[in-house]
Amino acid sequence: MKAHIITIGDEILIGQIVDTNSAYISTALNDIGISVYQISSVQDDKDHILESFAFAKATSDIIIVTGGLGPTKDDVTKSTFCEFFDDELVFNQEVLDHVTHLFKKYVKKPLLESNKTQALVPSKATILTNRFGTAPGMWMEQDGKIFISMPGVPHEMKGLMEYEVLPRLKEQFNLPYILHKTLLTYGMGESAIAQRIETFENELPSAIKLAYLPSFGRVRLRLSTIGIIKEEVDAIMQVQLQKLEILVEDIFIGYEDEGAFESLIGQLLIAQGKTLSIAESCTGGSLVQRFTSNPGASGYLVGSTVTYATRSKIEVLGVDEALIEKHSVVSAEVAEAMAVQVKKMYNTDYAIATTGNAGPSKGDSDAAVGTVYIGIATPEGSIAHHFMMGNHRERVIGKAVNKALELLHEEILKN
Amino acid sequence: MKAHIITIGDEILIGQIVDTNSAYISTALNDIGISVYQISSVQDDKDHILESFAFAKATSDIIIVTGGLGPTKDDVTKSTFCEFFDDELVFNQEVLDHVTHLFKKYVKKPLLESNKTQALVPSKATILTNRFGTAPGMWMEQDGKIFISMPGVPHEMKGLMEYEVLPRLKEQFNLPYILHKTLLTYGMGESAIAQRIETFENELPSAIKLAYLPSFGRVRLRLSTIGIIKEEVDAIMQVQLQKLEILVEDIFIGYEDEGAFESLIGQLLIAQGKTLSIAESCTGGSLVQRFTSNPGASGYLVGSTVTYATRSKIEVLGVDEALIEKHSVVSAEVAEAMAVQVKKMYNTDYAIATTGNAGPSKGDSDAAVGTVYIGIATPEGSIAHHFMMGNHRERVIGKAVNKALELLHEEILKN
Numbered sequence: 001m002k003a004h005i006i007t008i009g010d011e012i013l014i015g016q017i018v019d020t021n022s023a024y025i026s027t028a029l030n031d032i033g034i035s036v037y038q039i040s041s042v043q044d045d046k047d048h049i050l051e052s053f054a055f056a057k058a059t060s061d062i063i064i065v066t067g068g069l070g071p072t073k074d075d076v077t078k079s080t081f082c083e084f085f086d087d088e089l090v091f092n093q094e095v096l097d098h099v100t101h102l103f104k105k106y107v108k109k110p111l112l113e114s115n116k117t118q119a120l121v122p123s124k125a126t127i128l129t130n131r132f133g134t135a136p137g138m139w140m141e142q143d144g145k146i147f148i149s150m151p152g153v154p155h156e157m158k159g160l161m162e163y164e165v166l167p168r169l170k171e172q173f174n175l176p177y178i179l180h181k182t183l184l185t186y187g188m189g190e191s192a193i194a195q196r197i198e199t200f201e202n203e204l205p206s207a208i209k210l211a212y213l214p215s216f217g218r219v220r221l222r223l224s225t226i227g228i229i230k231e232e233v234d235a236i237m238q239v240q241l242q243k244l245e246i247l248v249e250d251i252f253i254g255y256e257d258e259g260a261f262e263s264l265i266g267q268l269l270i271a272q273g274k275t276l277s278i279a280e281s282c283t284g285g286s287l288v289q290r291f292t293s294n295p296g297a298s299g300y301l302v303g304s305t306v307t308y309a310t311r312s313k314i315e316v317l318g319v320d321e322a323l324i325e326k327h328s329v330v331s332a333e334v335a336e337a338m339a340v341q342v343k344k345m346y347n348t349d350y351a352i353a354t355t356g357n358a359g360p361s362k363g364d365s366d367a368a369v370g371t372v373y374i375g376i377a378t379p380e381g382s383i384a385h386h387f388m389m390g391n392h393r394e395r396v397i398g399k400a401v402n403k404a405l406e407l408l409h410e411e412i413l414k415n
Numbered sequence: 416m417k418a419h420i421i422t423i424g425d426e427i428l429i430g431q432i433v434d435t436n437s438a439y440i441s442t443a444l445n446d447i448g449i450s451v452y453q454i455s456s457v458q459d460d461k462d463h464i465l466e467s468f469a470f471a472k473a474t475s476d477i478i479i480v481t482g483g484l485g486p487t488k489d490d491v492t493k494s495t496f497c498e499f500f501d502d503e504l505v506f507n508q509e510v511l512d513h514v515t516h517l518f519k520k521y522v523k524k525p526l527l528e529s530n531k532t533q534a535l536v537p538s539k540a541t542i543l544t545n546r547f548g549t550a551p552g553m554w555m556e557q558d559g560k561i562f563i564s565m566p567g568v569p570h571e572m573k574g575l576m577e578y579e580v581l582p583r584l585k586e587q588f589n590l591p592y593i594l595h596k597t598l599l600t601y602g603m604g605e606s607a608i609a610q611r612i613e614t615f616e617n618e619l620p621s622a623i624k625l626a627y628l629p630s631f632g633r634v635r636l637r638l639s640t641i642g643i644i645k646e647e648v649d650a651i652m653q654v655q656l657q658k659l660e661i662l663v664e665d666i667f668i669g670y671e672d673e674g675a676f677e678s679l680i681g682q683l684l685i686a687q688g689k690t691l692s693i694a695e696s697c698t699g700g701s702l703v704q705r706f707t708s709n710p711g712a713s714g715y716l717v718g719s720t721v722t723y724a725t726r727s728k729i730e731v732l733g734v735d736e737a738l739i740e741k742h743s744v745v746s747a748e749v750a751e752a753m754a755v756q757v758k759k760m761y762n763t764d765y766a767i768a769t770t771g772n773a774g775p776s777k778g779d780s781d782a783a784v785g786t787v788y789i790g791i792a793t794p795e796g797s798i799a800h801h802f803m804m805g806n807h808r809e810r811v812i813g814k815a816v817n818k819a820l821e822l823l824h825e826e827i828l829k830n
Binding site: 014180 | 425426427428429432433434435437438440441442443445450451452453454463466467474485487524528529530568573595604605606610624626627628630637671693699702703706707708710712713716719720722724726730731761762774775776805808810812
């Protein structure tokens with residue numbers, strides 16, 4: 001069973017927004033055994049949408065369409081559906097009742113004319129209730145192919161997927177079992193890993209596919225397979241995972257589906273009953289945000305401080321002014337002192353600190369763009385490390401965050 | 416001149432990564448006058464890639480392909496190019512020299528066999544030097560259509576676009592001028608805005624297209640047009656922008672190309688010679704990260720504190736323990752006290768504070784999931800506001816950050 005995701009909207013094609021919906025939909029479909037054949041982003045243009053519908057119908061079984069359902073004039077999806085299905089828009093009382101209810105409850109204003117048009121839907125469509133918005137989802141079939149239309153607003157689309165689309169697909173089809181397992185590694189490049197696991201890769205059963213995913217100084221190794229009986233698929237995968245784990249033991253962090261690296265660190269800290277605090281300069285809050293974006297961070301993260309200005313490093317963190325004058329604010333000594341001070345300030349077991357220059361221009365110090373110092377304080381002591389992270393601001397921050405997580409992880413494992 | 420972007424990689428189709436490259440490429444192409452007709456994400460599969468090449472060639476002039484160029488076995492792009500162009504891979508000394516140089520300089524290890532294969536390129540291809548990686552870019556032509564292949568690693572792709580692809584396209588074609596202008600608004604829904612500007616929209620010249628982009632409680636209004644003479648296009652657009660600005664004056668923030676909202680706030684603060692500090696609880700660093708992700712934040716942002724645990728609100732920020740006991744940690748009183756305290760701690764003119772419950776479960780208080788209090792301290796005094804932000808963690812945090820920026824913006828404008 002193959003799906004084709006079509007996202008409609010000029011905002012994607014001019015680069016104004018990044019399409020994050022497709023990744024969510026792809027993951028959700030894989031989870032119930034449906035492979036995604038292609039994702040296409042097309043213009044708010046009837047002919048182009050019709051062309052993409054025809055292409056998708058010819059090559060896939062399920063066509064998932066997002067976007068183009070809003071109350072405003074730039075949205076053309078519904079009329080295009082009517083043309084493709086030789087259908088017409090009819091008034092649907094159920095949809096109007098739902099829209100009226102939402103307005104009464106949340107907007108607390110009378111219904112606008114443009115919102116009433118949302119109750120016009122193709123006559124052949126099965127309506128999918130949108131719990132989180134006014135534009136209904138739609139389900140239409142033609143020649144054994146299923147077309148599903150959802151609004152592009154992410155949380156509305158997610159609600160429709162969860163409560164309407166996925167349950168219906170699971171009921172209608174007898175779907176296989178797709179399994180992806182991704183090992184997180186660090187400290188070794190893609191080519192070097194490939195060379196090391198060459199024999200393993202050559203001997204992999206043909207049903208299992210291996211992929212390498214490098215990102216910000218790390219490589220993820222993904223094994224993918226598909227089958228009918230879950231237990232058999234799991235067992236076949238398990239054999240290969242055990243082999244691979246041994247081969248990459250020294251650079252292995254964990255599995256991606258066990259959570260992000262910061263979640264794995266959090267679980268370790270909770271298991272040890274330890275706490276963490278953070279002092280950030282060049283990473284500017286990106287490090288703490290990585291921890292707090294996962295639920296459960298309050299179980300180990302006491303707090304963090306972004307001391308962006310030099311004077312706040314002195315006045316708030318209590319770093320010795322003489323130390324900064326002697327070594328400069330971007331130095332190993334200051335990174336280490338920041339870690340020690342923030343650990344004291346929040347009274348935690350571990351602390352991480354960053355200071356550096358992410359660019360594009362030089363800041364409060366003469367340090368070259370890309371210079372990063374990471375300080376770590378542990379129950380046993382403290383240390384700082386020096387790195388050169390290149391000259392792209394976003395990449396310097398991304399790599400510094402990843403490196404800080406790795407160093408913290410190593411320290412926690414020592415204890 | 417139309418382009419089709421093809422991204423190759425199973426990792427996109429299984430939802431493991433979000434395709435951010437296409438947004439970057441689309442923006443860059445629009446900037447030099449090339450429209451993007453479609454973006455397609457396809458599997459690491461030769462037949463599928465060939466099919467997408469044929470489709471793209473039939474409907475577009477420039478086909479930009481990313482991904483599938485790494486040194487490992489899951490990458491199939493080069494052999495597919497050979498098949499499509501009836502070509503063969505030949506050894507290229509220039510590429511090998513470049514790869515060898517990169518290894519010597521950065522990896523400091525001998526070249527691996529798999530990296531040597533990167534010097535094998537289709538004989539008909541013009542090589543585009545990849546300054547930031549080992550996989551070369553390639554430029555091939557067929558029947559007047561241009562195919563460009565780049566690696567999928569974002570900073571490598573960006574370097575190739577900037578130094579190789581865009582200059583060559585500008586030189587080869589006489590391109591038109593594409594102009595997008597996006598007004599940022601807040602405080603009014605999409606439908607209500609559409610109703611208010613209906614006459615304006617109906618009277619828009621046919622060359623100008625209007626789009627509504629709602630996101631996290633805000634609506635962006637985009638006007639797009641294309642023409643040959645830059646001055647004429649700018650003038651036609653300016654007339655409409657002035658009309659629209661007046662119509663939405665009370666909800667208008669600024670223009671998107673002047674920078675993100677937080678940059679606009681930063682510019683205001685710098686112009687006034689004022690400083691900012693932040694205390695975050697439920698937003699967990701997302702607010703400060705919004706400011707520091709833009710260069711120049713050090714001109715007004717002194718520092719910030721994420722006080723995730725209740726005890727750090729007391730011990731680090733100095734919020735009165737009795738106040739927390741009386742009103743609970745998620746309350747207007749505590750939000751206001753956090754703002755006042757962090758302002759004092761970093762000695763700034765303005766301060767923002769957030770406390771709430773982003774979910775999924777209840778935290779250190781009994782507050783319902785979605786409850787958010789935002790405190791603001793200014794040179795004149797302090798205040799706190801209460802919001803219910805729904806029950807999706809990511810959305811609660813996103814809306815709270817946007818709302819905090821709006822409230823701060825309003826306070827700054829008062830002074």
